[in-house]
Amino acid sequence: MGAMLHLRLITPAEKTDAVVRLIDRTVGTAHLVVLPGAAHRPAGDVVMCDVAREAADELIDGLRALDLDTCGAITAENIDLSLSEYADRAEREAPGEGADAVLWEQLAEATHEESTLSVTYVAFITLATMIAACGVVLDNAILIVGAMAVGPEFGPLAGICTAVVQRSPRLALRSVTALLVGFAVAMTITAGFGLFMDAVGLFSEGRLEAERPNTGFIYAPDWFSFVVAVLAGAAGTLSLTSAKSGALVGVAISVTTVPAAANAAIALLYGDTHQGWRSAEQLLLNLLGIILAGTLTLLLQKALWSTKKRRTS
Template structure:
């Protein structure tokens, strides 16, 4: 269940209440006239099954409540109510399959912001991966994958394509390009520093490296794994199963490929650098294609389920 807290202009309270009452899957409606002060208006509270949340939010935005008032959405971890159970049974589909597009767009928008934190995580993850590359240490590579923040902008691109939001697409693509470019530059300087301290050497980079040589040698499995990880990551975001994101993060070779490209660049190893860039681009492409296809399929399936419910209600 989702909990909605709204500040509604008094002239639109009746319309908002009618919308909530007519939406299948809502419960616990509360109206407090004149309770809100900033902005002024009526305070309206309700709970809604996750399956019906996107439709209700869309209707509330059409009333302009997000412009002249406020809409806040919270996940309810526990709700002990027979009425809530009934609302969830009435709503179409399963809550785990529902996509709250407004919530997804907001999350990906935040993750695609070029902030100090974003740059820091991207740079630190790539430097950790650089150490793993030179030392041929798979544990460091896995750790770097988990630290990297790149899935947020990737999900932003997928969401923007499906929702036809060019601003979000541009913002996410810029975050990806600038993030990886800055991380590669910083890691190249880091590699030169480590070489000056005699901690890195070209011979270490040119060694066989059985644990990490795959990073700069892309093959068909690189694309296959990226596609699978992209689909899994997208499902994790839309279903709020955040635990799966760790597995997704350590399945794709984005940050390690950027790190290997940076170290190879510092030693003038053009072959390794180009192979690493290919690996990076292949993974990014696979994730974006799979993520976009997954979101498009979810959107289509959900529209079909909602259409069936509406036809059944008309007949009833």
């Protein structure tokens, strides 16, 4: 079995026939169920079906064209197990491969949630930056990797990429706000954390300025930094859009966004403008590479999928 989605729809009675016809003529659907009058809030019929992932985006677009998202409801969830010859046949008939399909509504919803400026988001990026600050002062690569894994900044970056491709100014504004405000708050609090740690004798300017073989790369941006950011951006975008999402943690620990922000905050705290500026360059270089690669990856996926659907239609 490949990737199937289960759709549960609430539809006004007068639209049910049109919804059923749309599902019937969509290649890659199975297990159509109609429950007249089963919905109470909003009132209407309940229609359920399973659809191959590669056919889901087209079907959801059709359901939205019937205004089902405003006068009823469209709910989609992944199916972990489905033992059915009908489902197998639906997947064989659907064009393309499920892992290659991009569900734009699902991507927009995921990036909306991940790119919203919230207390939890700010807490995670601040804690990650503080962990990274400990890592740069101690020259401890393990703490740097831990900070990379904790940092939530890929969500807003993916939101920016999605907003560019889908031409969504509201998502772009929300994502940019989360990114800028999140890093500003995190760096400010980390600077205060650094003052406290210096006061109790755990941080010192000497440690920051000493030879740092394990973490010196954080304030030494070069073309490799940009190349890695581009590769990580493409991999992260693919992990979000495909049915294979396990690569995102690997992406998080490939780029030095949070460590660069932490190094800049601590360096400026001690008046080291050279390290501060070079760390800021590293941060901007990584952000630029991820956004550029993520946007190009989405554009390429969109173009390839459109070409594939035209060939099979």
